[in-house]
Amino acid sequence: MLPLNPALLSGEDYLFARIAAAAAAEQLRCPHRPVLSLGIGDVTRPIAPVASEAMRTAAAELASEGGQRGYGPAAGYPFLQRAIAARYDGLPCPVTPAEITVTPGSKEAIGALFSLWDCQVPVWVCDPAYPAYRAAAEAAGHPVFSLPCREKDGFLPRPEAVTQPGLIVLCTPNNPTGAAMDLPEMTCWVRFAGESGSLLLVDTAYAAFLTGEALPRSIFAVPGADRCAVEIGSFSKSDGFTGVRCGWVVLPEKTGCGAAWRCRLGSHSNGVSYPVQRAAEAALSPTGLRQRQQALAVYRQNAENMLHAFRQMGLTCAARRPGCEAPYLWVRCPDEQGSWYWFHRLLRECGVVCAPGAGFGTMGEHWLRFTAFGDPRTTAEALRRMTRLFPAKA
Amino acid sequence: MLPLNPALLSGEDYLFARIAAAAAAEQLRCPHRPVLSLGIGDVTRPIAPVASEAMRTAAAELASEGGQRGYGPAAGYPFLQRAIAARYDGLPCPVTPAEITVTPGSKEAIGALFSLWDCQVPVWVCDPAYPAYRAAAEAAGHPVFSLPCREKDGFLPRPEAVTQPGLIVLCTPNNPTGAAMDLPEMTCWVRFAGESGSLLLVDTAYAAFLTGEALPRSIFAVPGADRCAVEIGSFSKSDGFTGVRCGWVVLPEKTGCGAAWRCRLGSHSNGVSYPVQRAAEAALSPTGLRQRQQALAVYRQNAENMLHAFRQMGLTCAARRPGCEAPYLWVRCPDEQGSWYWFHRLLRECGVVCAPGAGFGTMGEHWLRFTAFGDPRTTAEALRRMTRLFPAKA
Numbered sequence: 001m002l003p004l005n006p007a008l009l010s011g012e013d014y015l016f017a018r019i020a021a022a023a024a025a026e027q028l029r030c031p032h033r034p035v036l037s038l039g040i041g042d043v044t045r046p047i048a049p050v051a052s053e054a055m056r057t058a059a060a061e062l063a064s065e066g067g068q069r070g071y072g073p074a075a076g077y078p079f080l081q082r083a084i085a086a087r088y089d090g091l092p093c094p095v096t097p098a099e100i101t102v103t104p105g106s107k108e109a110i111g112a113l114f115s116l117w118d119c120q121v122p123v124w125v126c127d128p129a130y131p132a133y134r135a136a137a138e139a140a141g142h143p144v145f146s147l148p149c150r151e152k153d154g155f156l157p158r159p160e161a162v163t164q165p166g167l168i169v170l171c172t173p174n175n176p177t178g179a180a181m182d183l184p185e186m187t188c189w190v191r192f193a194g195e196s197g198s199l200l201l202v203d204t205a206y207a208a209f210l211t212g213e214a215l216p217r218s219i220f221a222v223p224g225a226d227r228c229a230v231e232i233g234s235f236s237k238s239d240g241f242t243g244v245r246c247g248w249v250v251l252p253e254k255t256g257c258g259a260a261w262r263c264r265l266g267s268h269s270n271g272v273s274y275p276v277q278r279a280a281e282a283a284l285s286p287t288g289l290r291q292r293q294q295a296l297a298v299y300r301q302n303a304e305n306m307l308h309a310f311r312q313m314g315l316t317c318a319a320r321r322p323g324c325e326a327p328y329l330w331v332r333c334p335d336e337q338g339s340w341y342w343f344h345r346l347l348r349e350c351g352v353v354c355a356p357g358a359g360f361g362t363m364g365e366h367w368l369r370f371t372a373f374g375d376p377r378t379t380a381e382a383l384r385r386m387t388r389l390f391p392a393k394a
Numbered sequence: 395m396l397p398l399n400p401a402l403l404s405g406e407d408y409l410f411a412r413i414a415a416a417a418a419a420e421q422l423r424c425p426h427r428p429v430l431s432l433g434i435g436d437v438t439r440p441i442a443p444v445a446s447e448a449m450r451t452a453a454a455e456l457a458s459e460g461g462q463r464g465y466g467p468a469a470g471y472p473f474l475q476r477a478i479a480a481r482y483d484g485l486p487c488p489v490t491p492a493e494i495t496v497t498p499g500s501k502e503a504i505g506a507l508f509s510l511w512d513c514q515v516p517v518w519v520c521d522p523a524y525p526a527y528r529a530a531a532e533a534a535g536h537p538v539f540s541l542p543c544r545e546k547d548g549f550l551p552r553p554e555a556v557t558q559p560g561l562i563v564l565c566t567p568n569n570p571t572g573a574a575m576d577l578p579e580m581t582c583w584v585r586f587a588g589e590s591g592s593l594l595l596v597d598t599a600y601a602a603f604l605t606g607e608a609l610p611r612s613i614f615a616v617p618g619a620d621r622c623a624v625e626i627g628s629f630s631k632s633d634g635f636t637g638v639r640c641g642w643v644v645l646p647e648k649t650g651c652g653a654a655w656r657c658r659l660g661s662h663s664n665g666v667s668y669p670v671q672r673a674a675e676a677a678l679s680p681t682g683l684r685q686r687q688q689a690l691a692v693y694r695q696n697a698e699n700m701l702h703a704f705r706q707m708g709l710t711c712a713a714r715r716p717g718c719e720a721p722y723l724w725v726r727c728p729d730e731q732g733s734w735y736w737f738h739r740l741l742r743e744c745g746v747v748c749a750p751g752a753g754f755g756t757m758g759e760h761w762l763r764f765t766a767f768g769d770p771r772t773t774a775e776a777l778r779r780m781t782r783l784f785p786a787k788a
Contacts (some may be wrong), residue, residue: 002559002593004513004654007545036519043462047543055669056450062638063446069437070636104498104667111662115533118397135661139509141535143542165396199396243668244456260398267529273498273670274637275449355527382654 015359026372036382038370039353043240044294054282058275072271076102091219104245106234114140122166128364155179159192169205170262176369178326193228200229208238212323227251241282246280303372309383315389329371350385401532409753429777433747437634446675447758452669466665470496477678498639500628508534516560516657522758549573553586565597569761572720587622594623602632606717620646633677640674679763697766704776707784721766746781
C-alpha cells in the first residue's frame with residue numbers, strides 16, 4: 001500500500017466527531033432522556049428570510065434559458081466581492097473587492113491557506129484554539145508550535161512566545177475562550193509581524209458578537225496590517241450559514257502572496273455555488289443585516305442566561321471584556337479532575353454535552369466550553385439539569 | 395517575506411485563465427465581432443427544473459423554524475450518499491453509501507485527494523490531460539510523471555509506462571482527447587495497480603457521454619477495482635452543475651485509506667451546501683435523469699455537427715469509439731505549426747476560441763480541443779466562420 005500522509009494517521013478522531021460519538025452512545029444508554037447539546041458550536045436559528053429568498057431566485061434563474069450560468073470566477077462573483085469589501089469601508093487599511101476570495105467557509109479556507117507557503121514555514125497556533133488550525137497545518141506538512149494563552153493574560157497569546165518567524169493564527173473573539181483583542185493588542189501583533197517577517201492569519205468568525213468600538217472586528221483596523229495579515233471571515237455564525245457554507249478571505253496585495261494564491265485557486269477551485277453567493281450578498285444587504293440581529297439577540301440572551309446560571313452554580317467563568325458577547329462560555333472545572341472527566345460526568349449525570357477544554361489544546365485542560373448557539377428552551381433545560389449537579393449556593 | 399509553496403510560483407497562469415485573457419483581448423481589439431467560445435468546456439443549458447425546485451424548497455426550509463439545519467455531515471448527507479451509491483448498483487464491485495463523499499466538484503476533490511498520501515508518493519498523469527491534475531499534485535508536493543497517450547494507441551495511456559508504484563490518474567472518456575477505455579483496458583489497469591501496489595484515481599466527469607455497454611462508466615465495473623481504485627464523479631457536465639458545484643468521491647474501504655480520509659475531512663471540510671445536496675439528489679431521481687437527457691442531446695448534436703463540419707473543412711479529428719459521444723473534439727492542427735499558433739490564428743481570423751493542445755501537456759502539441767458544450771447557434775456560427783479559413787473541400 002502507498003504510504004499515507006503521516007499527519008492523518010494519528011488514529012484520533014477530530015474533537016467534534018469524538019464528542020458526537022459520546023453523545024450518541026449516551027442517548028443509546030439512556031433512551032428516554034434526550035441528550036442536550038451545549039457542545040458543538042452549531043447555530044439553531046433559521047437563516048434570514050432575505051437570504052433564503054435570494055437563494056430561491058438564483059436557483060430559479062439557473063433553470064431558465066436566460067438565467068443559466070456555468071463556472072463562476074474562482075475567487076467569487078464581483079457582486080459578492082464588492083459587498084464584502086464594503087464591510088471594511090472606513091478602516092485604516094482599505095480592502096478592495098479584488099483582494100476578497102469567496103470561500104465555502106473558514107475551515108476550508110484555512111486548509112487552503114496553509115498550502116500557500118512552503119511546508120517548512122512554522123505555524124504558530126494558540127493553545128487553546130479551534131482544533132482544525134493545528135490539524136490542517138500538520139496535514140499540509142508544517143511544523144506547528146503552540147502559543148500559550150494563559151488565564152493571567154486574559155487568555156490572549158503574547159508575541160514574546162514566538163521565537164521564529166512564521167504563520168501566526170489568531171482568532172478574535174477566540175474560540176473556545178471568548179477572549180477578544182483590543183486595538184493596542186492587535187497593534188502589538190501587527191508591529192511584531194512586520195518586524196519579524198511573520199504573517200498573521202486572523203480568523204474573525206465570531207466578530208458579529210463584538211459591540212461598541214473598543215474591540216476591533218478586523219485586523220485591518222490596525223494601520224500597516226495589509227502588509228502582514230490575511231483575514232478569514234465567515235457567514236456561519238453571523239448569519240446561520242453553517243449548512244449553507246460561505247465565507248471569505250481577505251488577502252491584501254501588499255502581502256506579496258496574491259499571485260501564488262490566484263495560481264492555487266485556478267487549479268484547486270471553481271468557486272462557490274452561485275445561489276449560495278446570492279444568499280450571502282442578500283445577508284449583507286441592509287435588510288439582511290437587520291434580519292440577522294434577531295438570531296444574534298437569541299444567542300446573546302442565551303449567553304447571558306448561561307453566565308448567570310453558572311455563577312449561581314458556583315462555577316467560575318472566564319472574564320468577558322465589555323463589548324465582547326462571545327457565543328462561548330469558558331468555565332473552569334469545579335475541582336482538580338480533568339475536562340474529559342467533567343465532560344463524561346455532565347453527559348452521564350445530566351445528559352448535557354459540553355466541549356472539554358483539553359480538546360482545544362493542553363492549556364485548555366481543566367476548562368469546559370459551553371456554546372450559546374443552542375435553542376433557548378434546550379439551553380434552559382440543560383441549565384436546569386446542571387443545577388441538580390451543582391446546587392445553587394445560598 | 396515567508397517562502398511560498400514553490401509549485402505556485404511558476405508565474406504561468408492556469409490554462410483556462412490564459413485562454414480567457416486572450417479571448418478578452420481579442421474582443422477589445424475587434425469590438426464589433428463577438429468572440430465565440432468553443433474553448434473552455436463550460437455548459438450552456440439550464441439545470442433540470444426538478445433540481446432547481448429541490449434547491450428552492452431546501453432554501454425555504456433553512457429559513458423556517460422547523461426546517462433549519464446547521465452543519466451537515468462532512469462526507470455528505472445520507473440521502474445523497476444513498477442516491478449516488480445506487481448508481482453503482484449491479485456492478486461487480488458493490489459501492490456502499492458510507493464509501494461516498496459528497497464534494498463541491500472534481501477539481502476540489504482531486505486537490506483534497508492528493509494530500510491524503512505522503513508527498514513523496516509519485517503521481518502519474520496522462521499527457522495530454524486536464525491541467526489541474528498536474529498542478530494540484532505538484533502543489534501538494536508530489537513528484538509528477540507523464541503517461542504519454544499516443545495517437546497510435548488511440549490516445550490511451552499504457553501501464554508499461556509506469557516505472558514505479560504511485561497514484562495513477564485516469565479519465566474516461568478523456569479530456570481533452572475524448573478517448574474512452576473499454577472493459578479489457580480497464581481490467582488491464584486494475585490488474586497492474588493491484589500487482590504493482592499502485593492506486594488508480596479515476597475521473598468520470600464525462601461518463602454521461604458514454605452509451606451502450608462496451609465502454610464502462612465506472613472503474614468498479616472491473617472485479618477487484620475496490621482494492622486499488624478511487625473514483626471521482628461530478629454533476630457538472632451531466633447535469634449542468636458547473637456553477638452549482640457538486641460531485642462525489644468513491645473511496646472503497648478495501649483500499650485501506652478510509653480512516654485517513656475521514657481524519658482529513660473532519661479537519662478540512664464541513665460538507666457541501668445543503669440546498670446543493672438536495673438539488674443533486676433531485677438530479678438523480680427518475681425525473682431528473684429524464685430531464686438531463688434534454689441538455690445531453692443538445693451537446694451530442696453539437697458534437698455531431700462539429701465532427702461533420704470539421705471533416706468538410708478537411709481537418710482530421712481523433713477517432714471516436716462507438717458508444718463514446720465525448721463532448722470534446724480533438725482536432726489535428728492543419729500544418730506543422732503549433733497549437734498556440736492555431737489558437738491565436740483562429741481567434742484573430744475567425745473570432746473563435748478553442749483550447750490549444752499544448753496546454754494539456756507536451757503530447758497535446760499539434761492538436762486543438764473544441765468543446766461541444768456551447769450554445770447550438772453559437773456553435774453553428776463558429777463553424778461558419780471557420781469555413782472561411784478552411785474552405786470546404788470539393
